[in-house]
Amino acid sequence: MFKGILGIVAMSALLSIAPAAAAEMDCTDANMTKASADMDKMPAGEKKTMGMKEMTMAKEMMAKKDMAGCKMHMNKAMEMGMSK
Numbered sequence: 001m002f003k004g005i006l007g008i009v010a011m012s013a014l015l016s017i018a019p020a021a022a023a024e025m026d027c028t029d030a031n032m033t034k035a036s037a038d039m040d041k042m043p044a045g046e047k048k049t050m051g052m053k054e055m056t057m058a059k060e061m062m063a064k065k066d067m068a069g070c071k072m073h074m075n076k077a078m079e080m081g082m083s084k
Contacts (some may be wrong), residue, residue, distance in 0.1 A: 025078060027062055027070035035074055038081050051080035 025031040032055075039055055042048040054077035061069035 009068045011061050025071070027058065027067045027074060032059065032062065032074065035078055039077060042081055047080045047083065053079065 025035065035058075036055055039048065039051045042051065052075045056068045058073035058077060061067075061073060
């Protein structure tokens, strides 16, 4: 009984993490273009401003060939677009 409940809790935790991981984007020109287009569609406001700043930082990291930094900033930008 206890193992069954523990298994259900573990599966719930894994399933709640999966959508967040699936939302991450790699730092490619195509993903950069898509993310920029998504930012442009956002209504004006603080989240759009912060998202655009993150995209600028992502582009700077990409130019420096820092793909980990680029990915981090691009994903932060996309989080701004997804949060309400």
